Amino acid sequence: MKLAPTIVILGSLLTVGSLQAKWSRIPIIKEKPVNTISGPASNASLESSSGFGKVDSILSSDITASSTVSAGKSFLLVNLGKPVLISSSSFVNDGIEGRATLSASADKNGWAVLEEKVFSAADRTVEFKFAGMQAKFVKLELALSKGGLIRHLQFFGAATDKGYAVKQSADGKEGKPMDLINGLGGARVVYAAPKPANGLDTAITYNKFAFPESDEKYRTIIYDFGQLRILNEFTSVHSPRPVRFEVFAFDNLPEKEDWRGRMAFDPKDFGNMAPVAVAEDMRGLGTLKATPSKAVKTRYLALRWEPEFNPPDFQCTAGAEGNGSVYTTNTVTITNADGSKTTVTIQVGDAPGAGAATSDVKGDNPMQQLAQNGGVQNDSSVVTTVFVSADGKTTTTTVQQGTTQTTSATDATSGATTTKTTTKNQDGTQTVITEVKNSDGTTTTSVETKGTSADGQPTGTATVTTDKTGTTSSGNLGAGNTPAPSTVTPGTPPSGTTVTTVSS
Known part of the structure; x- marks a missing residue:
């Protein structure tokens, strides 16, 4: 007869345990549909x-x-x-x-x-x-x-965010205001709790969540922008009932592998931080805006709704506004004042992290830098810059993809081709491989690895390995007087230049 209280106690413990369980990470979707009638890519x-x-x-x-x-x-x-x-x-x-x-x-x-x-x-x-x-x-x-x-x-x-990237300035003030969650900002849902009743695939694809009745206090969504973003305002459209809305920004998401080897997030980590913005819909109007005291820089954004009572169904959609400029795959040719030409071709990669490698937004601390480095590693965009001297004797090609930049310079007079590949490793070190192919058939290759601290200063002695074949060369691993490739932002060429743009 004393079994019933025991069962009740065990059931309570199981309920508490389930509420405190870690959440499993949702796989990133590479391509997400975008609204055809609004947003920077719309012609409506x-x-x-x-x-x-x-x-x-x-x-x-x-x-x-x-x-x-x-x-x-x-x-x-x-x-x-x-x-x-x-x-x-x-x-x-x-x-x-x-x-x-x-x-x-x-x-x-x-x-x-x-x-x-x-x-x-x-x-x-x-x-x-x-x-x-x-x-x-x-x-x-x-x-x-x-x-x-x-x-x-x-x-x-058919319209998706594939092939588009949003570029923000270092301070996040340049460009036009846009929704970086629902538009082309590359945001992807990585955690949602409790599990949406309208189906996880539908919820994360269209950013429309219908959370079921639950004993959990909060309805939570965590977004990964794929790179650091600067955000000025947060919006919510939700079921028309009183609700408290909280916004959290992580310098780097505190995830750990669970027993299955999958990344997981512990909701207890919210207890270690304060929200960057808070708003309340006290009258149950179904919409609100939360404005932080200052612009928020983050790659990982968490939004929590706390309904006044446990509703049978709680629907919500969120937005996050920031300033930026949208670009897509295109080619820009600039005729410089001295007669030389610079051609820049941008091939935008998958939306999550697109443009991270060339982003002007830098981390304010080591954890933000680590989060940004991860985004750069995953950036599949390719930026190719070709510089041709006025006399046509020197051609320099630079290819940037993710953390790797390859520069190839050919001197028509000497016949030498110099290829330099620089890779920024995730541990903070930098590897430089330089190969010089001379007209006499000799090849000189050097490999240099440097350690760097968070402030960019060298922390160790460089290690250089040189391998020569054939006739001894001069040992000059540079490109002599070869001009460096011009750094060009499409749409903002220097004065006194002629620009030709081809978009695809």
């Missing part, structure tokens, strides 16, 4: 509308921006800028009730109904899913018995 514009107030908010990349819509009939028509493939759409509902019809067209003459939805004011999100269709125009028609607000209208299809 508002063609016409009726019955909407603040209609321009529909195309805003601010997820909290809303548009009013009255009871009765209304519509809005969006020009996507060019024919694109779309296969799903959604918007956040704040109190409207009725029927929504979504249509698409190639020329505004013939319209195909993609899907109709009947919904109530209690439906927080209205979603449309349909067979993929090429369209240049999309139309949302509403027949409402009750008016209210809609926000965060999205269209997804």
